[in-house]
Amino acid sequence: MQRVYLDQAATSFPKAPGTADAVYRYMTGCGCNVSRGSYAGAYSAEELVYDTRMQLCRLFGAEKAAVDPKNVIFTKNVTESLNILIKGLLRPGDHVLVSSMEHNAVMRPLVQLEKQGIRFTRVPCAEDGSMDPADAESRIEKVTKAVIMLHASNVCGTVLPAAEIGNVCRAHGIRFILDTAQTAGVLPIDMEKIGADAIAFTGHKGLLGPQGTGGFLIREDLAAELEPLITGGTGSISHTEEVPDFLPDRFEAGTLNLPGIAGLNASLNWLLSQTEGSILAHELMLTERFLRGMEEAEEAGLLRIVGKHGTEGRTGVVSIVPTQTDPAELAYKLDEEYGIATRVGLHCAPSAHRTLGTWPGGTVRFSFGVFNTEREIDEAVEAIKRMLV
Numbered sequence: 001m002q003r004v005y006l007d008q009a010a011t012s013f014p015k016a017p018g019t020a021d022a023v024y025r026y027m028t029g030c031g032c033n034v035s036r037g038s039y040a041g042a043y044s045a046e047e048l049v050y051d052t053r054m055q056l057c058r059l060f061g062a063e064k065a066a067v068d069p070k071n072v073i074f075t076k077n078v079t080e081s082l083n084i085l086i087k088g089l090l091r092p093g094d095h096v097l098v099s100s101m102e103h104n105a106v107m108r109p110l111v112q113l114e115k116q117g118i119r120f121t122r123v124p125c126a127e128d129g130s131m132d133p134a135d136a137e138s139r140i141e142k143v144t145k146a147v148i149m150l151h152a153s154n155v156c157g158t159v160l161p162a163a164e165i166g167n168v169c170r171a172h173g174i175r176f177i178l179d180t181a182q183t184a185g186v187l188p189i190d191m192e193k194i195g196a197d198a199i200a201f202t203g204h205k206g207l208l209g210p211q212g213t214g215g216f217l218i219r220e221d222l223a224a225e226l227e228p229l230i231t232g233g234t235g236s237i238s239h240t241e242e243v244p245d246f247l248p249d250r251f252e253a254g255t256l257n258l259p260g261i262a263g264l265n266a267s268l269n270w271l272l273s274q275t276e277g278s279i280l281a282h283e284l285m286l287t288e289r290f291l292r293g294m295e296e297a298e299e300a301g302l303l304r305i306v307g308k309h310g311t312e313g314r315t316g317v318v319s320i321v322p323t324q325t326d327p328a329e330l331a332y333k334l335d336e337e338y339g340i341a342t343r344v345g346l347h348c349a350p351s352a353h354r355t356l357g358t359w360p361g362g363t364v365r366f367s368f369g370v371f372n373t374e375r376e377i378d379e380a381v382e383a384i385k386r387m388l389v
Contacts, residue, residue: 001339004376009154009182009205009317009367010343015267016208022266023210023259030262033255034235045258049074052261053248055268060199061190062217071223073251074215074261078181078202079105081216084251085177085198086110086148088226092117094145097136099160100125100355101153104348106179110148125355129158129307137168146175146197151183155352155365156307157287157317159187166195175222181205182315185271186280197222206279208271208370209264212257223247230254279370283316286368286377290318293381302388306356306363319356319363322388327364330387334364338383342366 005013032045053069056062062071075081086109090096098106100122110120123136136147147169152159162178169176178196180189185206191199203213218226231243232253244250271279288311297303306319322330331344345362346353353359366380 004338004340004379006366006368006372006376006380007341007343008369008372009365011204011211012206012208012369014371015210015263016270018266018270019209019263023263026259026262034258048265049256049258049261052265052268055265055272056201056215056217058272059184059189059268060201060217061192064190064192065196065219067191067217067219070247071220072215072217073248074213074256076212076257076260077204077214078179078200079214081200081202081214082106082148082177082179083109084229085200085216085218085226087113087229089175089177089222090118090145093143095119095121095141095143096145097121097123097139097147097149099123099131099136099149101129101131101155101158101160101352102148102150102349103154103179103181103352104350105181106148106150107351122351125158125160127355127357129153129156129160129352129356130313131160131165133161133164133168136165137172140168140172140174144172144174146177148177148179150179150181151187151189152315152317153307153349153352154182154317155347155349155358155363156319156356157182157314157367158307159183159313159315162194162196166193169197170195182317186283186315188276188280191217203260203264203267206369207264207267209267210260213260213264218247220247223250226251228253282370283368283372284311284314286372286374287311287314287316287318289374289377290366290368290381293378293385294318294320297385297388303384306358316368317365318367319358319365320384321358321361321363324388327362330384331364333387334380334383337387338379340380340383 053072056072082105125131175197177198180201184201198218200216203209204211234249236249304321308314334340343365
């Protein structure tokens with residue numbers, strides 16, 4: 001049975017050409033640490049890491065936002081990045097806004113911080129996952145410190161109005177932190193146009209790199225406000241036990257995932273060589289093809305499409321709810337009988353599912369990537385129809 005991988009929103013597969021080879025080359029040909037050796041191999045590793053920071057600046061349009069490579073901080077994933085930003089910025093008495101579509105990468109740290117006197121307000125989104133920026137602006141308080149928001153839903157693919165929210169934040173003098181887990185590498189992201197003070201990213205989804213890689217880009221003035229979440233050795237200013245006050249060392253204690261960064265460097269090289277907009281166009285073409293097939297089944301009363309029915313204002317993530325069987329059963333049979341991999345359940349986003357009207361049963365999620373094909377989409381559509389009729 002030929003496998004069909006439609007769980008790109010969880011992690012991309014396959015990875016970009018050259019990614020695995022780059023990890024192997026680092027492990028077998030370099031293997032050195034960064035900032036902890038005065039020899040050629042260590043310098044080579046440092047050059048690799050610096051080049052990867054520059055690639056990320058280019059990808060996110062960071063230069064226009066006065067963000068240079070030292071303002072790119074590496075972490076092991078977007079969740080760690082958001083924890084550093086949220087817990088480093090907020091103090092008792094602060095208030096933040098989030099969307100009602102958030103992933104637990106944002107919600108769990110905030111719920112945890114409620115016990116320390118930090119409050120948050122969920123800006124309600126529509127049943128298709130969309131947000132009206134005016135609804136966010138009307139909920140700003142005198143003590144509101146930031147808006148912390150995902151760029152697109154991991155449940156239904158709806159894109160939130162990041163640039164409009166950035167304008168609201170600038171008008172009110174509050175911070176804007178954007179979670180690009182589902183959009184980096186697919187949607188165009190310009191840090192200056194969006195007005196973000198920090199952009200959190202992960203390497204293993206749309207950036208087509210290895211798991212265990214991620215980070216954030218941060219403006220200098222916001223970085224000065226943050227208390228580091230993790231501290232320790234950095235290989236720099238080793239004569240003192242004080243935490244470095246300069247970037248990126250202030251937020252990069254301990255050894256980086258250098259094999260992963262080598263792989264991310266290769267995947268970014270491939271991504272940045274592609275025609276602008278081509279990856280998004282391909283994924284939305286597949287999404288439209290899938291939606292057309294699902295609309296026929298929806299009209300027959302076999303399922304419900306969750307979120308937007310068209311391709312405008314969305315990514316290549318589609319959730320459905322079967323009407324005559326449990327979502328988990330459908331997902332299991334897709335895998336067992338047809339070799340089609342999906343994601344079923346609540347997708348670490350209970351707030352989003354409440355917004356979308358799919359709580360507590362959840363959905364079956366199909367997510368498409370640059371290496372998926374029309375044939376795979378057609379196979380999935382036909383398999384779903386056969387099982388639901």
